[in-house]
Amino acid sequence: MTANQMNGAEMVIKALGDQGVDVVFGYPGGAVLPIYDALFMQNRLRHILVRQEGGAVHAAEGYARSTGKVGVVLVTSGPGATNAVTGLTDALMDSIPLVCLTGQVPTHLIGNDAFQEADTTGITRPCTKHNYLVKDVNDLARVLHEAFYVARSGRPGPVVVDLPKDVLFAIGTYLAPEQVEPRKSYRPKTDPDPARIAEAVDLIINAKRPLFYGGGGIINSGPDACKLFGELVEMTNYPCTLTLMGLGALPASDKRYLGLVGMHGTYESNMAMHGCDVMINVGARFDDRVTGRVSAFSPNSKKIHIDIDSSSINKNVRIDVPVIGDAGKVLEALISALKAKRFSPDKTALSKWWKQLDEWRKRDSLHFDQAGPIIKPQYAIERLYQLTKDRETYITTEVGQHQMWAAQLYKFEKPNRWMTSGGLGTMGYGLPAAMGVQIAHPDALVVDIAGEASILMNIQEMSTICQYRLPVKIFIVNNQYMGMVRQWQELLHGGRYSESYSESLPDFVKLAEAFGASGLRASKPEELDDVIKQMLAIPGPVIVDVAVDQKENCFPMIPSGAAHNEMILGPSDKQSGGSVSEEGMVLV
Amino acid sequence: MSDIERHTIAVLVDNEPGILARVVGLFSGRGYNIASLTVAEVDSANSLSRITIVTEGTPMIIEQIKAQLSRLVPVRVVHDLTEEGSTVERELVLLKMAGTGEKRIESLRLADIFRARVVDSTIESFVFEVTGSAEKLDAFINLMKPLGLVEVSRTGVVAISRGAAAI
Ligand SMILES: Cc1cc2nc3c(=O)[nH]c(=O)nc-3n(C[C@H](O)[C@H](O)[C@H](O)COP(=O)(O)OP(=O)(O)OC[C@H]3O[C@@H](n4cnc5c(N)ncnc54)[C@H](O)[C@@H]3O)c2cc1C
Ligand SMILES: Cc1ncc(C[n+]2csc(CCOP(=O)(O)OP(=O)(O)O)c2C)c(N)n1
Numbered sequence: 083m084t085a086n087q088m089n090g091a092e093m094v095i096k097a098l099g100d101q102g103v104d105v106v107f108g109y110p111g112g113a114v115l116p117i118y119d120a121l122f123m124q125n126r127l128r129h130i131l132v133r134q135e136g137g138a139v140h141a142a143e144g145y146a147r148s149t150g151k152v153g154v155v156l157v158t159s160g161p162g163a164t165n166a167v168t169g170l171t172d173a174l175m176d177s178i179p180l181v182c183l184t185g186q187v188p189t190h191l192i193g194n195d196a197f198q199e200a201d202t203t204g205i206t207r208p209c210t211k212h213n214y215l216v217k218d219v220n221d222l223a224r225v226l227h228e229a230f231y232v233a234r235s236g237r238p239g240p241v242v243v244d245l246p247k248d249v250l251f252a253i254g255t256y257l258a259p260e261q262v263e264p265r266k267s268y269r270p271k272t273d274p275d276p277a278r279i280a281e282a283v284d285l286i287i288n289a290k291r292p293l294f295y296g297g298g299g300i301i302n303s304g305p306d307a308c309k310l311f312g313e314l315v316e317m318t319n320y321p322c323t324l325t326l327m328g329l330g331a332l333p334a335s336d337k338r339y340l341g342l343v344g345m346h347g348t349y350e351s352n353m354a355m356h357g358c359d360v361m362i363n364v365g366a367r368f369d370d371r372v373t374g375r376v377s378a379f380s381p382n383s384k385k386i387h388i389d390i391d392s393s394s395i396n397k398n399v400r401i402d403v404p405v406i407g408d409a410g411k412v413l414e415a416l417i418s419a420l421k422a423k424r425f426s427p428d429k430t431a432l433s434k435w436w437k438q439l440d441e442w443r444k445r446d447s448l449h450f451d452q453a454g455p456i457i458k459p460q461y462a463i464e465r466l467y468q469l470t471k472d473r474e475t476y477i478t479t480e481v482g483q484h485q486m487w488a489a490q491l492y493k494f495e496k497p498n499r500w501m502t503s504g505g506l507g508t509m510g511y512g513l514p515a516a517m518g519v520q521i522a523h524p525d526a527l528v529v530d531i532a533g534e535a536s537i538l539m540n541i542q543e544m545s546t547i548c549q550y551r552l553p554v555k556i557f558i559v560n561n562q563y564m565g566m567v568r569q570w571q572e573l574l575h576g577g578r579y580s581e582s583y584s585e586s587l588p589d590f591v592k593l594a595e596a597f598g599a600s601g602l603r604a605s606k607p608e609e610l611d612d613v614i615k616q617m618l619a620i621p622g623p624v625i626v627d628v629a630v631d632q633k634e635n636c637f638p639m640i641p642s643g644a645a646h647n648e649m650i651l652g653p654s655d656k657q658s659g660g661s662v663s664e665e666g667m668v669l670v
Numbered sequence: 671m672s673d674i675e676r677h678t679i680a681v682l683v684d685n686e687p688g689i690l691a692r693v694v695g696l697f698s699g700r701g702y703n704i705a706s707l708t709v710a711e712v713d714s715a716n717s718l719s720r721i722t723i724v725t726e727g728t729p730m731i732i733e734q735i736k737a738q739l740s741r742l743v744p745v746r747v748v749h750d751l752t753e754e755g756s757t758v759e760r761e762l763v764l765l766k767m768a769g770t771g772e773k774r775i776e777s778l779r780l781a782d783i784f785r786a787r788v789v790d791s792t793i794e795s796f797v798f799e800v801t802g803s804a805e806k807l808d809a810f811i812n813l814m815k816p817l818g819l820v821e822v823s824r825t826g827v828v829a830i831s832r833g834a835a836a837i
């Protein structure tokens with residue numbers, strides 16, 4: 083056999099190597115045994131054995147988001163593939179590049195309801211950027227290389243490659259990545275149209291009350307794009323707000339940063355969104371968590387929207403100047419165009435705007451009182467931040483109130499340090515994601531800020547964490563409630579807390595020990611710092627169970643169907659404008 | 671709503687398994703409306719198929735439909751024929767008429783006016799073939815209903831722009 087003749091399973095390993103993949107998150111089964119055999123016979127590619135396929139996908143997401151590389155997943159047919167579906171959907175919503183290899187029954191049995199057969203390409207078609215069923219081993223190399231290209235280019239996303247078992251055994255010809263021609267039908271546009279740049283520059287120069295609205299697209303574009311974004315914000319001295327997915331795109335310490343925007347964003351961010359006259363959206367998608375009631379969203383602004391995906395433009399909100407292209411390239415073009423025009427901001431207008439913004443800032447909307455003997459959840463996160471901010475720290479979260487408090491209070495100075503499930507809001511994301519982050523950054527501090535309900539959704543991954551001695555820290559903000567659900571029931575359903583109490587919780591300290599990790603607990607405010615320091619001092623994985631106030635709600639909050647200027651600032655503010663309309667009630 | 675528009679969109683795609691499911695799934699998953707959809711290979715050397723979709727929506731939805739279609743990996747180009755100017759749109763229908771006597775004669779007379787062809791006949795039935803715009807076919811079918819129409823098979827709309835320019 084010549085060097086480029088090999089079987090399908092060997093081709094998979096070779097293609098992953100040629101794509102620069104160093105780690106695969108997976109779980110074996112009958113249909114992928116040939117690949118596991120090929121894995122066994124090499125030592126370049128590392129395989130991380132998860133405990134449930136869903137964990138593998140979130141781990142690959144954490145790996146991808148913290149490195150900018152494509153995350154790789156390997157699962158078997160049928161239940162292996164269906165278990166991966168939530169993670170694939172999560173990655174699609176948050177634009178995370180993944181390649182997920184799924185086993186499939188042999189081609190001649192497809193359609194026969196064979197053992198562990200599922201229509202994987204059918205099931206995953208709406209939850210992937212693209213998917214493939216490979217029926218001929220001679221297509222395999224091309225498809226794998228194309229899958230990586232599709233996953234990472236343009237708007238990134240998950241790609242599934244379904245591999246029938248007979249194809250893995252068949253001998254065929256391998257092609258290297260450079261031998262594969264990019265297909266004509268897929269050519270993402272990354273360079274902006276100069277005419278649009280000129281229009282955008284015009285609006286930026288003449289703005290009186292400008293606002294940058296930065297999102298996950300800047301992080302997708304990469305650290306260089308984030309630098310350019312910082313440069314543009316600095317040279318204009320315009321204020322900037324970030325979405326949940328955009329945190330870290332601008333250093334939180336930048337004095338022009340107004341904080342998180344949207345449903346649980348700061349007062350100043352949302353008031354600025356409402357009151358600006360020119361909005362410069364860079365890589366954000368006008369999500370409903372951000373816009374509130376669309377008809378009342380930023381009524382008096384001209385909107386520039388920079389996005390690599392033309393379907394994001396005019397989807398929810400009317401755009402005046404769409405700029406389609408990669409955020410980094412567009413920012414570069416904007417900066418050089420502004421420099422060429424010897425741009426200087428309208429000082430009078432801008433100082434008036436900043437005066438207003440500073441007034442709004444004075445409302446101190448993230449303020450909380452750590453009074454009394456019970457730990458406030460915000461205080462727990464604030465102390466975690468203070469005690470970890472000077473390290474190389476990566477934060478993942480689960481979904482709920484703790485996620486929002488983390489987004490509000492943990493300040494990120496760099497991109498790729500914040501991994502959260504934004505679009506799908508998948509409970510159980512944070513623990514496996516932290517695992518993936520720690521694999522990519524073995525020496526960094528990786529903390530999963532968790533809720534006691536969410537953590538139980540993928541708790542089995544503690545076993546993976548212990549097997550690979552990953553020093554992940556799990557920081558459970560334990561309010562014994564599905565707090566976010568409880569909060570909505572309090573505000574919208576007359577305080578009828580239907581099924582939102584976390585009954586029969588495990589003893590998380592003992593649970594940690596049962597897995598072979600360490601467990602710590604903090605129940606009083608004065609214990610908190612010590613417990614966090616102990617957590618940091620322990621070299622291995624730790625679960626910290628922090629007992630917090632059960633009744634605390636997450637504010638500010640824009641109730642569903644409300645406008646930005648109808649925000650509820652705190653518990654005493656419930657009546658003022660913050661009532662939920664009938665249309666609001668039906669919204670999620 | 672008054673700002674609902676009807677557009678005919680031509681989509682050139684790589685002819686590969688699952689492509690039609692992708693397009694149809696996009697429409698159903700995002701709640702877009704399909705009034706008509708036709709598909710066939712048009713360039714076998716390059717393995718290209720052409721899908722013609724007639725859809726309805728507000729201008730913002732129509733724009734979304736086109737952007738979402740363009741985003742599909744196997745889609746080469748998307749052309750909004752309605753927006754790009756004058757088009758020729760045609761559809762073919764086969765109608766089966768059953769019966770004898772006066773109604774049978776009358777249906778033949780009307781078929782002549784609509785330039786329908788008889789492609790099958792027995793003592794008690796005809797199959798007519800008609801091409802034309804969807805509106806013309808609707809009119810013809812309506813006229814045939816009381817005259818013994820028993821079955822209809824339509825192709826859906828195919829369309830092409832007028833003039834020398836090509837996709
Ligand atoms: C409980 C809960 C509460 C939430 N509350 C809030 C909230 O208060 N505030 C908030 O902001 N979010 C909130 N979210 C998250 C929200 O649901 C969305 O996930 C988030 O707002 C989307 O962020 P984004 O607009 O930055 O877009 P992303 O989902 O990150 O999308 C990125 C955009 O950038 C584009 N893009 C990708 N790559 C590039 C590139 N290279 N160049 C240019 N563009 C590119 C994409 O096409 C896309 O349009 C909440 C989520 C949960 C679970
Ligand atoms: C898989 C999944 N199921 C249900 C939900 C709905 N949901 C959102 S937040 C939440 C409660 C989370 O509780 P917990 O993890 O304790 O976090 P807390 O809000 O208390 O901080 C639920 C059930 C979800 N986001 N994901």
Ligand SMILES: [Mg+2]
Pocket residue numbers: 482533534535559560561562563564565
């Ligand atoms: Mg909770």
